[in-house]
Amino acid sequence: MSTEPSTTADPHEVLGYLLKHATLKLTALTDAALEQLGIDSKDFGALRVLAHQEPASQLQVAQTLGIDRTTMVALLDVLERKGIVTRRPDPTDRRRNVVELTEQGMQTYEAARVAYGKAESAFLAAISPNATDQLRQTLRTLLEN
Amino acid sequence: MSTEPSTTADPHEVLGYLLKHATLKLTALTDAALEQLGIDSKDFGALRVLAHQEPASQLQVAQTLGIDRTTMVALLDVLERKGIVTRRPDPTDRRRNVVELTEQGMQTYEAARVAYGKAESAFLAAISPNATDQLRQTLRTLLEN
């Protein structure tokens, strides 16, 4: 029985199922919470990066988020059209765009931070703060390899 | 500071990021492990259900997996074309299709079970068996709500 972990009949025991559906559920909750601000959880990820490590190039933000740089283009297009971020050429390297939050963008981020926090707390309500920390730590370890 | 959980600068602390990328990593590992068998982790999920609760209708399988019944059609089309499953009308309710593993399908499932188990073990190698159980339990609780 060298394959114990995957022999159970209940698909809800399979790690892949659990991880995928936990992701879907959390995303649905946070998207709903952020909707009134005109952004979703994906946008919020970018705002978070920009709020804490600006000025950053598009590529830096994309790499931090783990998405492709071509995907970043469309994401920023939307945020720029909404007046949340600005793009301007980096004077020290004109291949790059410096991406920054606007004044309105910072206000949106602050409101989004509260909304996101509430949604995440609601998602985690069923488990203890201790289990939450443990979950974060475990996932971080699994990703570091 | 009622929003503590989401105020950290590092996006890798955000639960959404951690869950999403853990899912992606595990899926990549298991897809690679199953590739030689001609199936992916999504197919394996269906096989697992069929192996343990047949005979089942397409809808039952879809609901167990948490996917739409229209998505199930295409998934089974592929598996049927590969000779892994068969569909036939349920004699007791001819709206339904009874879906079963073929002999070859059972052999594929057994091989897939081993391959999947190895990939999942590799994914979990960095954490203790105890932490693995804890992770499963936590995710299950979060999904039950």
Added chain:
DNA sequence: GTCTGATCGTCAGTAGTACTGACGATCAGA
């Protein structure tokens, strides 16, 4: 200074995923 290869942002095209809405066939209850 000039060349060469690499980098960045952009865009068109593409592939994968999973949905909505509609349909015919079938079932169950009034």
Added chain:
DNA sequence: TCTGATCGTCAGTACTACTGACGATCAGAC
């Protein structure tokens, strides 16, 4: 027998995120 609901199917759609190619720009070798 009728009526509303269910199941599988299919076309169409929306979304996501990729690959590949392009021009502009940079950095290092010479």
